[in-house]
Structures are given as C-alpha cells and as structure tokens.
Amino acid sequence: MLTFFRNFFKSKIGLAITLAFLGLIAFAFASMDVSSTGTFGGVAGGDSVAVVGDEKIGTAELQQAANDALREARQEDPEITMNELLANGGLERILDDLIDRYAITAWGEENGFRAGNNLVNYEIRNIPAARGATGEFDQNAYAQFLQSAQLTDAGLRQQLRTSLYFRQTILPAIYGAKLPESLAENYAKTFKERRSGAIATIPASLYAPSGDPSDEVLNAFYNDNSERFVRPERRTLRYATFGSEALGDRIQPSEEDIAAYFNANAEEFAARESRSFTQLIVSTRQGAEAIAARVNAGATFAQAAADANFRTTSIEGATREEIREQASGSEAVASAYFAAAQGSLTEPARSPLGWHLARVDRVTQTPARTLEDAREEIVATLRERNRQRGIAELAVTIEDRLSDGASLTAIAEELDLELQTTAPLTATGQVYGTLQRAPDVLAPVLNFAFQINEGDTEIGALPGGENFLLYEVARITPSAAAPLAEIREEAIAAWRSTRGDELAEAAADRILARVQEGRTLAEAVAAEEAAIRAPEDVEYSREQLARLQGRNVPAPVALMFGMAQGTTKKLEGTRDQGWYVVALETITLDELEENDPIIDQAKAQVAQAWSGEYAEQMLRAMRAAIGVERNQTAIDAVRRQLLGESN
Numbered sequence: 001m002l003t004f005f006r007n008f009f010k011s012k013i014g015l016a017i018t019l020a021f022l023g024l025i026a027f028a029f030a031s032m033d034v035s036s037t038g039t040f041g042g043v044a045g046g047d048s049v050a051v052v053g054d055e056k057i058g059t060a061e062l063q064q065a066a067n068d069a070l071r072e073a074r075q076e077d078p079e080i081t082m083n084e085l086l087a088n089g090g091l092e093r094i095l096d097d098l099i100d101r102y103a104i105t106a107w108g109e110e111n112g113f114r115a116g117n118n119l120v121n122y123e124i125r126n127i128p129a130a131r132g133a134t135g136e137f138d139q140n141a142y143a144q145f146l147q148s149a150q151l152t153d154a155g156l157r158q159q160l161r162t163s164l165y166f167r168q169t170i171l172p173a174i175y176g177a178k179l180p181e182s183l184a185e186n187y188a189k190t191f192k193e194r195r196s197g198a199i200a201t202i203p204a205s206l207y208a209p210s211g212d213p214s215d216e217v218l219n220a221f222y223n224d225n226s227e228r229f230v231r232p233e234r235r236t237l238r239y240a241t242f243g244s245e246a247l248g249d250r251i252q253p254s255e256e257d258i259a260a261y262f263n264a265n266a267e268e269f270a271a272r273e274s275r276s277f278t279q280l281i282v283s284t285r286q287g288a289e290a291i292a293a294r295v296n297a298g299a300t301f302a303q304a305a306a307d308a309n310f311r312t313t314s315i316e317g318a319t320r321e322e323i324r325e326q327a328s329g330s331e332a333v334a335s336a337y338f339a340a341a342q343g344s345l346t347e348p349a350r351s352p353l354g355w356h357l358a359r360v361d362r363v364t365q366t367p368a369r370t371l372e373d374a375r376e377e378i379v380a381t382l383r384e385r386n387r388q389r390g391i392a393e394l395a396v397t398i399e400d401r402l403s404d405g406a407s408l409t410a411i412a413e414e415l416d417l418e419l420q421t422t423a424p425l426t427a428t429g430q431v432y433g434t435l436q437r438a439p440d441v442l443a444p445v446l447n448f449a450f451q452i453n454e455g456d457t458e459i460g461a462l463p464g465g466e467n468f469l470l471y472e473v474a475r476i477t478p479s480a481a482a483p484l485a486e487i488r489e490e491a492i493a494a495w496r497s498t499r500g501d502e503l504a505e506a507a508a509d510r511i512l513a514r515v516q517e518g519r520t521l522a523e524a525v526a527a528e529e530a531a532i533r534a535p536e537d538v539e540y541s542r543e544q545l546a547r548l549q550g551r552n553v554p555a556p557v558a559l560m561f562g563m564a565q566g567t568t569k570k571l572e573g574t575r576d577q578g579w580y581v582v583a584l585e586t587i588t589l590d591e592l593e594e595n596d597p598i599i600d601q602a603k604a605q606v607a608q609a610w611s612g613e614y615a616e617q618m619l620r621a622m623r624a625a626i627g628v629e630r631n632q633t634a635i636d637a638v639r640r641q642l643l644g645e646s647n
Contacts, residue, residue, distance in 0.1 A: 078427035108165035115164035208500025239471035253382035279358035
C-alpha cells in the first residue's frame, strides 16, 4: 500500500512534463479488483474489451496501451518481452488502468466537474518542453515534444483531461490524511520490536548431482523449463551518417549572394567609431558638476568619485548606438559621450538612470570596408548559413522520401553514403553473445530502433545537430527458447542446479520435521548427512530494518518478522541457490521515549497508507456508480494477438 501511494505522483510521459499531479498517467490502479457485473449487452460484438458507463474501450486501445506499457518497461529493463509483461495478470492490470481512467472522467462529468478545452490548453502551455526560446508556448516545440514522447495531440489532451478530473475528485479526498496521536504512539511502538532467532542455510550445491542426466530426463527438463533458455530479441541494423559534406557545392555562396549580403548589411561595413570610457552615474546634476570640478582642479576621476562615495565603471569599445542603449535610450548621453575629445571629461547628461559623467579613455576609428575587403568574412558567414539551412532541408527531404517509400539503399547511393551493418544487437546495446557494444553513433537511437518494425527506415539528428543518422532495422530475430542442441551444456548445468535445489528443499523439510519433534534447529541441522553449516544466530529490530528502507534486508530476516514466536519456517532462496530454515525464538519490545522522533515517522507512514486506501475506496465507488462490464472473449483475443498466437 505504501508503494501504491509513493508511485501515485509519477508520470508516464517522462520528465518533460513536470506539472504537479500528472502521476495519474502511471497511477498504480492495478492493485484494485474491478468486478464485472451484469450481462454484456453493452459489449456487443468483438471490438470492445470493456464498457465503462456509456463509453467503450476498444481492442485497439487495449493493444496500444499494452505496447505503451512495454515501451515504458523497457526503459528500466531493455530486454523485457511482451510475454513477460503479460505474465501473471499483466494485461488485466493494464486494462484496469484504462477502466479507472474512463471511470474518473465519466464520474466527474456526471457529477458536475469540468475539464474543458481552456483548462487543457492551460496545462499544455505549461509543459516546459512545449516552450520556445522566449519561454512562451511554441507550436514547433510542442510538435517535437509529442513526437519524442510518441504521443498524439488528442492522446495527450485526453490524459490531461483525466488528470484534471483526478485532481478535482480524488485528490481532495486523500489530501491531508492524519493519524491520531494515540494510534501513532501504538504504531511507533512496533518500531521498537526486537526479534532474535537462528537461520540455517542449505545450499543447493551440496546436493547437486555431478553426473549427466539421461537424454530422456534432459529433454523433459528442457520442455518443462524452456522459458529459462529464452534468448533476447536481436536486431541487425544498417546505417549511414551524413553531414554538410552531403551538400557538396550547394553551400558555396554565389557572387550575387555575396553582393546582396554586403548591401543589406552596409552599416556593418561602414566607417565606425568606438570609444572606451570610465563613467559614473549620480542622482543630481549638481553632484555630477561637483565631481567634474574636482577632476578639472587636478584630482583623478576615480579619486573624485570615491570622495563623493561613488564607484566608477568601465565601458570598452562601445559604439554610439550601444551607449544610447545602455543609457535607456538617452540621445543626450550618447551625444555627450561622443562629443568629448580623448582624455577629457564629458558634459553631464541625463538619462532615466540619472546624470552621466565619463572620461573618454580611448577613441578607435575603424575605416569603411569595401566588398573585396569583407569578401572572406561574408563568404564564411554565408557558407555557414547555407550549411545549416541546407542540412536541415536535406534531412526534411529525406524524411519525406522515406515516408513515400524510398529505401535506405537508394538514398545512400544518391548521397554517396557508405552503408554499414551491425552484428545482431540486444536492446541493452550489446552485440549478442559477446561483451562488445553497439557502435557509439547508434547509442542515441538504439532504444527507438527496438520499437519500430523490420524494414522501417528512420532519420535522426546526432548530438550537436550538425550530423544526421540514417538507419533501418534490417532483421529482427524474435525472442525465443534456444534449441536444446545448441545449449546442451547450459541445460545440463541448469538441471543439476534445479535438482540440487529440489534435494535441498527435501533436506529443509527433514530439518523442519526434526524441529517439530522437539530438537533445536542446531541439532536438526547436525543430523543431516551433508555438511551443512551450523545455524547463524541473528537479532534485529524493526528500527534497523526501517533504516535499510527495504534495501539489503536478507530474505530470511524479513520472513522472521512475519512469524509467530516459537515457530520455524522454511524459505526458498533465489535462482535455485538453496533453502533457508528460520527459527524465531524471542520477541521483545524496547521502551519508547517521550517525543521520540519515531512517532512522527509513524504518523507520516500511516497517513500515506491511509491516503492510498482512501483513493482505492473512492475509485471502487466510482466504478460501482458508473458501471463496468468486461468482454473476456475480446480480452483473450487481444492477448493472443499481442503474443503472436493464432486466434
């Protein structure tokens, strides 16, 4: 339940949407059980998997949701397959999520809550990734965000609308859940609980057979455990990179372009005067004139300013226009600064900032430049502009051609690009069966390359934006169990490990039986023929476990805190590594001090759990009020389609 609430504020779209409460998109609704009631009059035909109120959830929507869930899961586990995602009720959890979203919207609309277009537009405008360089909403940035998040405008709007209903209906019901002081103290006392006992470890390796199984036994083991030998999906990519070299001579400006640029920027090449100043700004004309009088009497400008409690600043190489801009548009200041001779003081001049007084430190005259003088600079500027524009236009042209069905080979030949082919790659970026990694240039697109279909060709910008990558999925080798003939030794090793684990479990059962007969755990272990290490005495408090926050808590210790005093239980280890026998001997409670910080921790933790419970109860009530029906036949059909099974 705590996990439910902690996941409550996470987002499925990703870090790009940092808006509060978009966590509904990945809300852990799957922990709830939605009952199917009534007949399926509203799910006529086979194109709907459920009906929520008057709204149908289509098979295509459920299939898309499953594919989205797989893509999201692959961000944490790149090798996860659809089979693994749908195992143990995975498809039902995905459908539950869809049903709850529909139920929140339907219940909200039915009860007078609103999430209109204006509210949705407001949420979209506040998406950071949808803003341009000015910080305002930008349509192009929004389009890029949708593309990178693999969303449509309609899909995002629906998610935001659901989020708005959630914030109006469920959030107020769960916000601020509070635990009474007396309950908090009682709950906090459990943190002071201390348990001691003993743990016996029974390694599977002690019982694993050393010989080989018969062919019949090995074949049966392989058939019963084929999922253990599943190879990950592998993809072979073909790719080529290109940059401005693909533009050839197109980036070279013509004589007409050079002349046009020179004429359009005549001021840049005209004669100009720039000046460097030491200046100060005072509030009154009298103050400026007093400082000027002291300088004219022989004091330095800096000393005269310091005596009046002012500090001078320096301006280097400024033009008349730049001085006017710095003086908040004051032409009087600009005129005064550029009328004085080098080494002299300017006349006091006023701007909205105050009265300006400056010493002219240096005057630099830059003569006018002819077209020939500026040619090299202009050519370099135009070449870079043509390169940036040309490479962007070429990328768009290639993207359009790919959309029209052009092949990677054809485009590579036209651009004289060298195509390269990778070895089979896994989703983790490794060359299958080796420790080698995929070429670095593919790293930015590798995740997406494992989401597109065989034969699909894509184009993407490489980091820096100066080069592009063309690539296609040349071949997909689906995830499947390897043939036994190819992995015989691996299968034999797995059989030995499994058989050893089975025999270790039998030993654990024998030890348990001896303990139940009245022997101590140490005596029961010593009675085994195998050389099992003597049980380890352990003692832990719940406070110690809480500090670990679920990390590195040994599984037998966790079991010990779920047992009754004086009992003994067995526990399976991980990956056929053996078994544990856990004996809990004593349970004691340490004293709880007055105003112990643990009391506040108890309040926070239970309040979180209560908030999650409130949310579950309200969602159940919403579903009951709206009405939910499921079409199991259609759900099963979607499952078969996702798993590639024939209907």
